[in-house]
Amino acid sequence: MxxxxxxxxxxxxxxxxxxxxxxxxxxxxxxxxxxxxxxxxxxxxxxxxxxxxxxxxxxxxxxxxxxxxxxxxxxxxxxxxxxxxxxxxxxxxxxxxxxxxxxxxxxxxxxxxxxxxxxxxxxxxxxxxxxxxxxxxxxxxxxxxxxxxxxxxxxxxxxxxxxxxxxxxxxxxxxxxxxxxxxxxxxxxxRPKGAAADARVYPIAVGERGTAWMRLTASGTGGHGSGPGGDNAVADLVHALSRLAGHTWPVTLTPAVHTLLTALDEVLGIRIDRDRLQDEARRLGQLGELFDCTIRNTTNPTVLNAGCKVNVIPSHARAEVDGRFLPGTEDAFLDTVDRLLGPKVTREFINCEAAxxxxxxxxxxxxxxxxxxxxxxxxxxxxxxxxxxxxxxxxxxxxxxxxxxxxxxxxxxxxxxxxxxxxxxxxxxxxxxxxxxxxxxxxxxx
Missing domain, CATH: 3.40.630.10 (Zn peptidases)
Structure with a gap:
């Protein structure tokens, strides 16, 4: 060959x-x-x-x-x-x-x-x-x-x-x-559609999403676990994490991803549906992995720490989140994160690097x-x-x-x-x- x-x-x-x-x-x-x-x-x-x-x-x-x-x-x-x-x-x-x-x-x-x-x-x-x-x-x-x-x-x-x-x-x-x-x-x-021979796609990386590793902290009133609750740091943090993890980030196609999708259309002999890219990514397997995570921003909770005993309400709860953002979206990304976290949760960067x-x-x-x-x-x-x-x-x-x-x-x-x-x-x-x-x-x- x-x-x-x-x-x-x-x-x-x-x-x-x-x-x-x-x-x-x-x-x-x-x-x-x-x-x-x-x-x-x-x-x-x-x-x-x-x-x-x-x-x-x-x-x-x-x-x-x-x-x-x-x-x-x-x-x-x-x-x-x-x-x-x-x-x-x-x-x-x-x-x-x-x-x-x-x-x-x-x-x-x-x-x-x-x-x-x-x-x-x-x-x-x-x-x-x-x-x-x-x-x-x-x-x-x-x-x-x-x-x-x-x-x-x-x-x-x-x-x-x-x-x-x-x-x-x-x-x-x-x-x-x-x-x-x-x-x-x-x-x-x-194997392209209708082709008699295989093709080999070689993806060459021309960029990376930005990195925003964040530590989140919620503060509340500590006390006995049998109390009425209310100002509960754990609950506030968990609700914020749920909003963050459940958020659907909008699809944004950068110029490089536009070029990638057009090239894959040509290789495969089909047109990838731009309105259903997440479904298309799953259908295309390894080729879909080339754009699955680079058509939108992501926020994934990865670490959760709070409390020391079942009958003690802690005054603080902390979590860590792996955030990634597309080129040109950093400010909008962080604004959205802050809105989803709400006023009771603060964030600080563990590591932040531009796309x-x-x-x-x-x-x-x-x-x-x-x-x-x-x-x-x-x-x-x-x-x-x-x-x-x-x-x-x-x-x-x-x-x-x-x-x-x-x-x-x-x-x-x-x-x-x-x-x-x-x-x-x-x-x-x-x-x-x-x-x-x-x-x-x-x-x-x-």
């Missing part, structure tokens, strides 16, 4: 599987409370892999064992601005009892590497390492300078990773305007599209907005636009988003090798 590329052969970057397996066996669990092992061991491994290829690497560690790796690779052009490639080394927790294979095993089974981080995102880190090591052996160079950042703490707030790099290593990022990172470029296999966007009509997106098609003649690249958030938000604060472009060819029935933070996360080694070839094409032509 793959088209040959100049300078590539069957064994090009053949170490991608070994690199990925090694990384999967290093515990970098980040539960968000600094109690985990940190990223130090993985960072040292990455730095060693780079230095074996003659690439000087710098470790930066704002807190004990919360370590990131920074490097720079000279490109052929002295005129083009540098491109940032960033990825994270930490992973979310995994319960071994729920998995078919241990989440730290790095097992190779039926062509797939198993382990927490296989898709999110140690597989992508391995692709980048494999590619630049292959370049070092062959004497090839990227089109422009590349800044590499393998980061800590993405699975929390990024305080010990991307935010630290932006604050303390701005010199390395000088003149960088664009970046590539996770959560895009993966394949979704579909980000990149140009889906520009040369970078076009080059990614061409790189995918160079390796897969059935590729149908499309733009999409990510429902969650990544380190892209930190880099956007200093004017760097990030594309989600971590190309991987997946088995037809493999559910990419189902593996993100899910059980039995795994990635095909052949899919990683495909990703190396696509990245080679992109980075040596753009």
């Amino acid at each position: 793959a088209h040959p590329l100049p300078g590539l052969h069957a064994t090009y970057a053949a170490d991608v599987g070994a690199l990925c397996a090694d990384l999967l066996r290093i515990d970098t669990t980040n539960a968000g409370d600094d109690a985990g092992p940190g990223e130090r061991e993985a960072a040292e491994y990455v730095a060693g892999a780079l230095e074996e290829a003659g690439i000087s690497a710098t470790l930066t560690e704002p807190k004990h064992r919360r370590t990131s790796v920074l490097a720079r690779i000279p490109g052929k052009s002295t005129i083009l601005p540098p491109l940032l490639i960033h990825g994270h080394l930490d992973t979310v927790p995994a319960d071994p009892h729920e998995w078919s294979r241990h989440p730290l095993s790095g097992d190779l089974h039926q062509g797939q590497l198993w382990g927490r981080g296989a898709v999110d995102m140690k597989g992508t880190v391995a692709m980048t390492l494999s590619l630049v090591r292959a370049w070092a052996k062959s004497g090839q160079r990227p089109c422009r300078d590349l800044v590499l950042a393998f980061l800590a703490d993405e699975e929390s707030t990024g305080e010990h990773g991307a935010r630290h790099v932006v604050a303390k290593h701005r010199d390395l990022l000088a003149d960088v305007k664009e970046a590539v990172s996770e959560s895009g470029g993966f394949s979704v296999t579909v 980000v966007a990149a140009d889906h009509d520009g040369p970078a997106f076009a080059a990614m599209t061409e790189a995918l098609r160079s390796q897969d003649p059935h590729a149908r690249p499309v733009p999409f907005i990510q429902s969650g958030g990544t380190d892209a938000k930190s880099f956007a604060e200093i004017g760097i636009s990030t594309y989600g472009f971590a190309p991987v060819l997946l088995d037809r029935h493999q559910h990419y988003y189902g593996m993100f933070h899910g059980v039995d996360e795994r990635v095909p080694v052949a899919g990683l090798a495909f990703g190396v070839r696509v990245l080679h094409r992109f980075l040596t032509t753009y």
Whole structure:
């Protein structure tokens, strides 16, 4: 299926599987409370892999064992601005009892590497390492300078990773305007209506919804549980949460989502009903996931704390809510949240980051599209907005636009988003090798 590329052969970057397996066996669990092992061991491994290829690497560690790796690779052009490639080394927790294979095993089974981080995102880190090591052996160079950042703490707030790099290593990022990172470029296999052959949709992320993690507090009059009640903090908070969770946020189609829906119409040979997008998203399965959470804002209560004893009315009740908002809607979003909460509940931010966007009509997106098609003649690249958030938000604060472009060819029935933070996360080694070839094409032509 793959088209040959100049300078590539069957064994090009053949170490991608070994690199990925090694990384999967290093515990970098980040539960968000600094109690985990940190990223130090993985960072040292990455730095060693780079230095074996003659690439000087710098470790930066704002807190004990919360370590990131920074490097720079000279490109052929002295005129083009540098491109940032960033990825994270930490992973979310995994319960071994729920998995078919241990989440730290790095097992190779039926062509797939198993382990927490296989898709999110140690597989992508391995692709980048494999590619630049292959370049070092062959004497090839990227089109422009590349800044590499393998980061800590993405699975929390990024305080010990991307935010630290932006604050303390701005010199390395000088003149960088664009970046590539996770959560895009993966394949979704579909059979268009009336077609004799499959097509593969490759969504490339061109933005993210904004993040508003909020802590809510209700205050009332404490007392005995047998009393008449009335000024009850728990009741006030629960009523507010019910209004918030039950609110139907209006559908808002951003330009990128408009383009996505039009592209999917063309691929599928149908017209997606814009008046019933939530129903259409469910009907379309994995393709529907590309727009299901990015056509409206959301507010999901996730934590609830109040009281200490059944016969004691507490004077305070607290909750936490994960809020996400579309580009350009932040003020209206917060106004609506405050109206729904009412006067008896106050809110404060745990974390608030603006929505980000990149140009889906520009040369970078076009080059990614061409790189995918160079390796897969059935590729149908499309733009999409990510429902969650990544380190892209930190880099956007200093004017760097990030594309989600971590190309991987997946088995037809493999559910990419189902593996993100899910059980039995795994990635095909052949899919990683495909990703190396696509990245080679992109980075040596753009």
